[in-house]
Amino acid sequence: MFLLTASSSAVGSYSEMAGRIKKHNLDPRRALWGITECPDHFYQDGDACCAEGTGFCCNMNGERCFCKQGQLKQGIREEPNGCGSTVFEKSSGISLATQQKTFFEMDAACRSHDKCYTDCTRSHKECDDEYLRLAHEACANRYWNPLSWEFWADMFLWFNGGKAQCHTKAGLSWGVMADSPAWLESMSESCRCEEDKPLRWRYKGCYVDDSERNFKVFKGRVTGFLKVINECMKKCSDYDYFALQHFHSDSAECYCSPVLNSNPNRYAKVDDGQCEIDYISFAVGSFHMEMLGRGWRNAVFEIY
Numbered sequence: 001m002f003l004l005t006a007s008s009s010a011v012g013s014y015s016e017m018a019g020r021i022k023k024h025n026l027d028p029r030r031a032l033w034g035i036t037e038c039p040d041h042f043y044q045d046g047d048a049c050c051a052e053g054t055g056f057c058c059n060m061n062g063e064r065c066f067c068k069q070g071q072l073k074q075g076i077r078e079e080p081n082g083c084g085s086t087v088f089e090k091s092s093g094i095s096l097a098t099q100q101k102t103f104f105e106m107d108a109a110c111r112s113h114d115k116c117y118t119d120c121t122r123s124h125k126e127c128d129d130e131y132l133r134l135a136h137e138a139c140a141n142r143y144w145n146p147l148s149w150e151f152w153a154d155m156f157l158w159f160n161g162g163k164a165q166c167h168t169k170a171g172l173s174w175g176v177m178a179d180s181p182a183w184l185e186s187m188s189e190s191c192r193c194e195e196d197k198p199l200r201w202r203y204k205g206c207y208v209d210d211s212e213r214n215f216k217v218f219k220g221r222v223t224g225f226l227k228v229i230n231e232c233m234k235k236c237s238d239y240d241y242f243a244l245q246h247f248h249s250d251s252a253e254c255y256c257s258p259v260l261n262s263n264p265n266r267y268a269k270v271d272d273g274q275c276e277i278d279y280i281s282f283a284v285g286s287f288h289m290e291m292l293g294r295g296w297r298n299a300v301f302e303i304y
Helices: 002-023 086-092 096-102 104-116 124-143 149-156 161-177 182-190 227-235
Strands: 042-045 048-051 056-059 065-067 071-074 191-194 201-208 217-223 241-248 251-257 276-281 286-291 297-303
Touching (some): 056 191, 065 071, 086 182, 096 104, 104 124, 124 161, 182 191, 201 227, 217 227, 227 241, 227 251, 227 297
Antiparallel strands (some): 048 056, 056 065, 217 251, 241 251, 241 297, 276 286
């Protein structure tokens, strides 16, 4: 009975969604990405929409965002809220709760999509195509995997309707994203423009880290003793902070972040000695101590 009830609910939500999308002339298979007009609080400048009162712009085809003057910087990225968009809610009348209920199978794909829409380096279509891949994978894991209870329920109770609906919803939602301004509006809230200036850094302290990472953006390893600080700063020039960790054999891991500390209770500031690296420079015959980071210890720097 529970399985039948769950299936009936899903069918109802899906039918409502599909009907309203058809009513509002939203083409789920549109081949070209991008918007045809700029949303409120943006003005059109050539093939781009620019936020009023700022120099922040994004191409209408979703190719990239840029600054008319200055440098594009990554701002604070909001936490993902799963499937659904308030932008789509306004345009279609379908509530956020209904959207989330309808696309429950692909919640993880939606959350990954939310994160992509706040990354200043990602394009509109790149984010949407990644969502489509993850959404289809979610359907496969739920309805095509014999180890999943939904596989057997779909086969014997839903007559394989769950498989068909799930993959159809994945494609339907992907198509609706094509001409939605959600990517543009999310980028405008997550990115900003700063005046061009020479890059400089200042040391902010030594902080604890763990596998969840205080600084989420990994830029690989940078090399060269005293060069590692400047090299990491260059790689993180789109951010306000960078960190070095696990220095050894002439290189260190490089991480970037728009904020100094994403969770002060979790990532405590510790004594500088826990980030300090000692070495001898044979070139100048001197002994040096630098804050280059150790295992699970971030030597944090601010770009200013």
